[in-house]
Amino acid sequence: MAAVILLLSSVASAQEPLRVQLGTFHIPLLVESATEGRFVDVARRVADEAGVALEIQFMPTQRTRDAFLQKELEGFFPALAGTLSGDYSATLPFSTKRIYAYTLKDGPLIHKAEGLAGHQVGFTQGFTYPAPLMSVPGTIYEGVNTDPQNLQKLLAGRIDVFLGDEISTQGNIRQLNAQDVILYDEARPLAVLPIFFAFQDDERGRMLTRRFNEAIRRLEADGELWRIIHAP
Template sequence: MYNIGGRFVLKPWYVRPRQMHKKPANLKILGHLLPESQPVRIKTMLFSLLLLFPSWGLADTVTLGSFYIPSLVESAQQGTFVEVARKVSAKAGYPAEIIFYPAQRTRDAFASGQLDGFFPALSQSLTQPHYASSSFALKRIYAFTRAGDDVITSLQDLRGKRIGYTLGFTYSESLLKVPEAEYQSTILEPQSVKKLLAGRIDVLLGDETSTLGAIRAQGAVHQIHYDPASPLDEHPIYFAFRNTPRGKKLAADFSVVIDAMKANGDLQQLLSLPAAVPAD
C-alpha cells in the first residue's frame, strides 16, 4: 500500500519489489584474483586451456581396433577379448575406446595411424614394425574330427585328408601345405563345422575358443572331438601398438598389467571357456 497525496493506494499485485542481488565473490583462478566482471573471460580461458592441455581435465584414452571373432569379439562391447582389453587398459590407466571393424579394415586403420593399437594381434599377420605387449592368450590350432574317426595329433596324420579351414584365421604355412591333402575354405566358422558334420571334409583346423564356440552353438559337442594335449600349431596373442614413442609406452604399460594378471590368476579367470568333448 502506498501513501500518495494523503491517499492510500493498494499496491498492484503484479508489481514486484526490486530484487536484491548478492555481490559475487571474486574468483581465484591459478593463484590470481580475478575481477567479478570477467566470468565470460574466465570460462573462455579455462576452455582454451583444456583444448591446449587436454591432460589437465581428461584421461588419456587409448583407441583400440578389433574385429569379429565368435565368443571372443562379438562387438565393441561384448566378447571375452573385449573384456580383457577393457580390464587391462583400465588398470594401465588408459580408458579404452574400442573400434569394431572387419578384420582387414582394422589392420588397415592401424597401419594408417587411425588407431593406437589393435587386438588380437599375431606376429604372423603383421608385416609393419610395431610394439607388442606381453601375450595375454595363446592361439592353439587343433585338428577336429567327427566322433568315431581317428584323432589327429600330428601333421603326418593330415596326409591324404580333406582339410577344412576358415578364412581370416592365421595358420602356419606347414599346416596349409601338407602333402596329398585337399583343402577347402569357408568364410565363417559355423559353415566349416557343418561341412565336417556332413562328411564333406575329414578334418577341421580350428582353436579352442571360436571353433569350439561354433561347435557348441550347433549342439555338436558330442559329435566332434580332438586331443587338447596335441595342438598342431601355437601362436602368442597380444596387443599391437604403433611404432612410435607413445606406442612403445602403451606396450610397456599394458605388459606390466598383463604380467600381473597372469601372476594373480585374474587373466586365466577371464579367459576360461568350456571345452568340447575331448578324445577318449
C-alpha cells in the same frame, strides 16, 4: 581467483586417464562387437588396470590391419606375429591361439601337420593359420566364412578335418550339441600362437606397451585374464 581456477583445471586434467584407440575385428565368441566378446572384456580390463580410457573400433579384419599399418589406429588386438608387416611394438601375450584338428568320433586324432595328408581339410577364411598347416602335400583345403559352416560340413561328412582354435570352436561345438561327436586331441595342438596387443613402434606406442605389460603381468598373476577368457 583465476590462478585457483587454473590450478584446479590442471589437477583435473592430470587426473584424466590416457585415451587410446584400438581396433579389432570379428572372431566368434571372442570379439562379437566393439562392446562384446571375451577378448573385448580382456582389453577393457587390461586398459583399466593400466589407467587407460579405451575406445574400440570394430572393423573388418583386413581393414583393421591396414588401418594400423597406415597409422590410423594407435594399436589393435588380437594380434599375431604372422599377420603383421612393418614395425610394431608388441605387448606380452594375453592369450594363445591353440589350433587343433577337429574330426568326427570315428575318425583319427590328428596332432601333427603331416597327419592332414590325404584328407579334405576345412578352414575358416580370414583366420590366421601357420603356413605348414596349409601346405601339406596330398591335402585338399576348403575354406568357408565361419566356424559353424565348417562344423556343419564336418558333421555332414563333406570334410574330414576342421582346423579350428580352442576357445571359439569349442563354443560353437557346444551350441551344436556336438561335444560327443566332434573330437580333438586336447593335449596336442597342431600349433600354439601367442596373442598380444600391437601398438605403433614410436615413443607413445612403446610407452603404451610398457603400461599394458605391467597390467598384463598383474592380471595374469592372480589368474584374472584366464578366468575372463575361459568363462563358462
